[in-house]
Every structure is written in C-alpha cells, then in structure tokens.
C-alpha cells in the first residue's frame with residue numbers, strides 16, 4: 357500500500373486549454389494517506405472518474421505529477437503502478453469458476469497455491485461468496501458478479517491502492533447496504549488505501565474515513581463526514597451534504613448583523629467583521645437541524661410564515677417563508693405547530709457566513 361501524492365495535478369481533454377473551465381480536473385495538490393478509506397463525492401460530470409484515472413494511470417495528466425511514496429509514477433501505466441481498479445460494471449471471466457476468477461490476479465503474480473487458497477477463501481468469506489466458489493461465473497446474478505470484480509481487487513495484498521468507480525451502481529438497494537458494510541470490514545482488516553467514487557452522499561459518508569467533495573473539476577473540501585456536515589467549507593458542500601441540505605441565503609452585513617431582505621439576524625460579530633473584510637458576494641448558511649421554530653415569540657425570534665409541512669415519520673421538514681426566501685427547518689415529530697404564523701431563531705453559534713461561496717472561517721467570539 358502506498359501514500360499517494362498529487363502535485364499540481366490538472367487535466368484537460370482540450371488540446372489547447374485556455375481557461376479554468378477547459379479543465380476536467382483543475383490544479384490540485386493533495387495527499388491520500390496510506391491505509392485510509394476515501395470517498396470522492398460529487399455530481400455527474402464534476403471530474404471524479406478523470407481524477408481516479410489520473411491516479412491509476414489510465415490517463416496521463418495535462419499538468420503535474422502523481423507520486424506513490426517516494427517515487428514519481430506519472431509516466432507509469434496502471435500495471436506498473438500496481439493499482440487495482442473496480443469499475444461500475446462487473447468485469448469477470450464468465451467461463452471460469454468464481455474461485456479461479458478470484459485466484460487469477462494472484463496466479464498472474466506467481467504466488468504459491470497455498471497462499472492463493474487462503475487469500476481467496478478469506479476474501480470470499482468476507483464478501484459472502486464462499487458458497488459459489490465452485491460455480492462458473494456466467495450464470496450468477498449481477499450482484500454476485502460485481503462482488504467477484506471487487507474480490508479480484510481485494511484479493512491482492514501487494515497493491516498500491518484500490519480504486520472503486522461507482523461499484524455499487526448495478527447492485528440492488530438491500531445488497532448495496534450489505535456490500536458497503538463488507539467493504540468497510542475488508543478495509544479495516546487489510547489496512548488498504550481505498551478511493552471510492554460516488555455521487556451518493558450516503559454511500560460516501562458511511563464508507564469513508566474522509567470524503568473529498570468535487571464540483572466543476574475542483575476538490576472544494578476534504579474532511580471527515582462530521583466535519584463536512586458541521587463546517588461546510590463551500591456553499592456547495594452545504595447543499596450537497598445533508599438531507600435536506602443547508603439553507604444558503606444572500607445577505608449583507610451591518611454592525612454585526614446579517615440583513616436578509618431587510619430583516620436583521622444576529623450573527624457572531626467577529627465572524628461578521630471578518631466576512632465584511634473579505635467582501636464579495638456574501639451569504640448566510642444554516643442547517644435545517646439547527647434552526648428553532650416556535651409558535652411563541654421570544655427575544656431574537658423572527659416572524660415567518662409556514663408554507664409547507666412534510667411528515668417523514670420521526671421528524672418533519674417545515675418550509676417557512678422569510679422575506680423573499682424559503683428556508684427549511686427540521687423539527688422533531690413531537691413538536692407541534694398551531695398555525696401558519698410562527699417564529700424562527702438562528703442560533704448565532706450555528707450560523708455560517710460565506711464570502712464568494714467560501715466559508716468565512718471561525719472567529720473567536722468577542723465577549
């Protein structure tokens with residue numbers, strides 16, 4: 357397993373890229389630590405597969421380098437880089453048994469029969485393939501075939517890293533959950549460096565130690581799942597992570613308060629000062645979980661109109677109208693609302709400010 361370092365890496369599919377928009381992956385410096393499980397999360401077309409293929413060597417970068425430990429591997433092909441890659445659709449040898457499919461990469465590397473048997477059995481057990489080891493692959497289900505593809509990546513203990521490109525696309529929802537859990541177990545047991553591409557936040561958040569969020573060819577934040585939830589570094593991370601996503605509203609600032617359609621909202625004064633210094637387009641962000649909504653007014657509460665209630669069993673999503681904007685509030689099921697008129701509170705310690713879509717960083721609250 358290797359530590360993977362990307363140095364000023366960028367890729368464009370244009371012959372003569374002129375502007376940032378011409379790049380599928382914009383300039384990036386990043387280290388993927390050995391033995392960690394990473395997810396690469398972002399919407400369709402943001403550059404996830406391109407970045408994965410730059411790491412594996414399927415693509416040569418327009419600019420920059422890829423290092424594995426102390427070696428520059430930029431010019432190396434995937435085989436020389438010793439990368440295992442699992443794709444969206446299963447790649448299996450239909451006429452071989454499941455055992456032979458799993459043993460194939462190990463036989464190729466000249467390992468002994470005993471080592472091969474024990475490794476294949478171990479991986480087959482973890483992926484719940486033990487009962488089909490003697491069967492030929494052609495009449496297995498799509499789920500089982502994809503498990504074989506994954507198993508062929510996982511069976512090699514000498515790989516630099518295992519890269520997964522949306523590997524659970526063909527798997528039905530119940531098995532998806534099981535496979536995700538199995539992959540996590542395999543990761544914990546074998547101490548593998550894994551990078552897992554997905555556009556599904558749940559998949560990313562449950563699989564990874566750290567999630568890299570991409571948009572328009574840029575990695576805008578890399579962090580542990582709770583960090584992305586609590587401190588989205590970019591408004592896109594705020595929207596994309598969470599269900600529903602963060603409320604993000606354009607605002608101005610005046611004397612330590614945010615002004616939104618003429619309505620004043622108290623925010624951390626030191627944060628407001630910093631945001632004002634940074635300037636540009638300012639936005640206020642707050643998660644639906646952290647807003648308080650009440651029938652009764654109290655200091656700091658702002659009158660709003662309830663426009664929609666969505667009951668989701670253990671909680672409800674309330675849409676309220678504030679000035680010209682809608683906000684969503686997550687309320688516990690037991691909290692009732694009497695009518696359409698309610699009062700909304702923004703806890704200043706939970707209210708974020710963004711300048712040009714970037715988080716204005718933690719201020720020390722002045723007392």
Ligand SMILES: Nc1ncnc2c1ncn2[C@@H]1O[C@H](COP(=O)(O)OP(=O)(O)OP(=O)(O)O)[C@@H](O)[C@H]1O
Nearest residue numbers: 369380381398399400401402403404405406407555
């Ligand atoms: N071979 C190619 N030639 C030209 N443009 C490409 C090629 N492959 C990808 N692109 C473009 O590069 C950008 C990034 O594509 P990429 O496939 O890396 O994104 P992605 O996040 O993996 O998307 P998806 O989730 O849909 O696979 C897109 O605008 C895409 O159209």
